[in-house]
Amino acid sequence: MKKLVFLLAVIVTLFSCDNSLDLNEAWKDIPVTYGFLNPSDTAQYIRVERVFNDPNTSAIEVAKITDSLYYKDINVVLIREKTLDSYPLQLVDANLEGFVRDTGAFANTPNYLYKIKTGDIVLKPSEYYTLLVTKENGDTITTAKTKILKDIVIYIPSGNALERPVKMGYDLKHNISWDPDHDAGYYDLFMRMNFREKDKTHGDTWINKSLNWKIATGITKGNHRYLGKDFFIFLRDHLQANNNIERRFSTFDLKVRSVGKELKNYTDILNSNLGITSSQQIPTYTNMSNGFGVFSSINNTELKGFYLSDETLDSLSRGIYTKDLNFK
Numbered sequence: 001m002k003k004l005v006f007l008l009a010v011i012v013t014l015f016s017c018d019n020s021l022d023l024n025e026a027w028k029d030i031p032v033t034y035g036f037l038n039p040s041d042t043a044q045y046i047r048v049e050r051v052f053n054d055p056n057t058s059a060i061e062v063a064k065i066t067d068s069l070y071y072k073d074i075n076v077v078l079i080r081e082k083t084l085d086s087y088p089l090q091l092v093d094a095n096l097e098g099f100v101r102d103t104g105a106f107a108n109t110p111n112y113l114y115k116i117k118t119g120d121i122v123l124k125p126s127e128y129y130t131l132l133v134t135k136e137n138g139d140t141i142t143t144a145k146t147k148i149l150k151d152i153v154i155y156i157p158s159g160n161a162l163e164r165p166v167k168m169g170y171d172l173k174h175n176i177s178w179d180p181d182h183d184a185g186y187y188d189l190f191m192r193m194n195f196r197e198k199d200k201t202h203g204d205t206w207i208n209k210s211l212n213w214k215i216a217t218g219i220t221k222g223n224h225r226y227l228g229k230d231f232f233i234f235l236r237d238h239l240q241a242n243n244n245i246e247r248r249f250s251t252f253d254l255k256v257r258s259v260g261k262e263l264k265n266y267t268d269i270l271n272s273n274l275g276i277t278s279s280q281q282i283p284t285y286t287n288m289s290n291g292f293g294v295f296s297s298i299n300n301t302e303l304k305g306f307y308l309s310d311e312t313l314d315s316l317s318r319g320i321y322t323k324d325l326n327f328k
Contacts, residue, residue: 031071031142031291033133036263037078039123039148040300046076046089046114048133048141050291073136076114078121081128081145087121089114125150126183131295142288144295149258153179154303165309166252170229170319176215178256178301180222185264187219188257193235194250195327201244208250211238232321241324248328249316253304260296262287 035046049069076089094100094111123129125148133141155177168174176189191213196206213234216224239247269285286292308316316327 029071031133031288031293033131033142033144033288033291033293034295035131036260036294036296036298037123037129037146037148038298038300039118039125039151041118043115043117044078044089044121044123045094046131047112048074048076048114070112071135071141074141075132075134075136077132077134078116079130079132080122080124081130082124085122087116089116091115123148125299140289142290142293144288144293146260146262146287146295146297147183149184149260149297149299150181151299152181152256152258152301154254154256154301155179165307166312167309168228168231168312168315170227170232170315172228173225174228175223175225176254176256177223181258181299183261183297184258185220185261186217186259187222187224188217188259189215189219189224190255190257191215191231192253192255194252196248196250198246199244200246206248211235229321232315232319235316235325236321239325241326243326246326246328249308249313251304252306252308253302254306255300255302258297258299258301260298262294262296263298266294 029050032049032051033047035044037044048071050071078087078089079085080087092113092115094113095109097113097115099111099113128145128147130143130145132143135141166174178187180187193211193213195209195211197209198204198206211234213231215226215230265287266285284292285294287295313327316322316325
């Protein structure tokens with residue numbers, strides 16, 4: 001969740017600094033609205049801010065004024081299109097929710113978001129949901145629609161992990177495949193490595209730990225291959241070699257994150273406009289009816305509890321990449 005809130009903050013910064021805004025027009029506030037519905041998360045957050053030109057005040061000064069950054073007395077609602085059920089979101093200070101906004105050009109206290117717990121809303125895969133932001137008098141500030149991405153099925157590796165431990169040979173190509181969602185723009189593939197550590201200088205207490213490896217991002221098809229040696233190289237690069245620390249590998253988990261087409265469209269435009277031949281202007285893609293922003297969907301599918309083969313555990317203990325990490 002924290003990574004998603006950070007991504008929202010990055011996107012709003014880009015929109016708020018858009019070079020295409022007409023700075024000579026009369027004072028006008030412009031909504032910047034964004035959020036990613038994720039049925040696999042515990043809560044849904046939407047950020048609604050505004051940017052505007054004040055001819056008498058510099059943009060840097062305006063950005064630091066909370067009253068200039070946030071709307072007052074607005075309603076933020078999610079609507080399930082199939083049933084027309086309406087779900088109002090509550091205004092919260094994200095700083096108090098554990099999502100502290102980085103210091104920078106914009107005011108960071110308070111850090112307002114609109115929130116609803118996932119248990120308080122029905123999020124059905126393959127159904128459309130509308131985000132509606134209105135003023136107290138009912139006037140629409142902005143609106144957008146997105147489709148909830150479905151739960152996908154990870155096919156490989158398959159079977160019972162206890163019966164079929166995974167062999168991570170250095171030169172073996174491991175193929176992870178899943179049932180693609182045609183409404184997804186792309187996929188990210190992750191592995192969480194679970195292990196235990198014991199610092200022999202502090203007694204005989206084992207501590208459970210994990211590392212998250214982003215194997216690949218921006219995958220546009222339903223499978224990805226990686227080399228077994230990359231597994232060991234990641235561990236080598238992210239664990240400290242220390243003779244006093246003993247480690248024992250437990251299991252690994254796989255996660256495929258599906259990302260909506262709206263967010264893909266935004267990132268494609270952003271990436272195409274970066275580099276030595278670009279104009280360096282901030283892209284203006286948005287799927288909001290008014291102003292700027294992105295409203296999309298994300299879904300996570302996990303497959304947990306895979307064990308390593310004895311041969312792989314031996315490579316982890318004695319192999320060229322991880323022999324100094326003291327895995328037993």
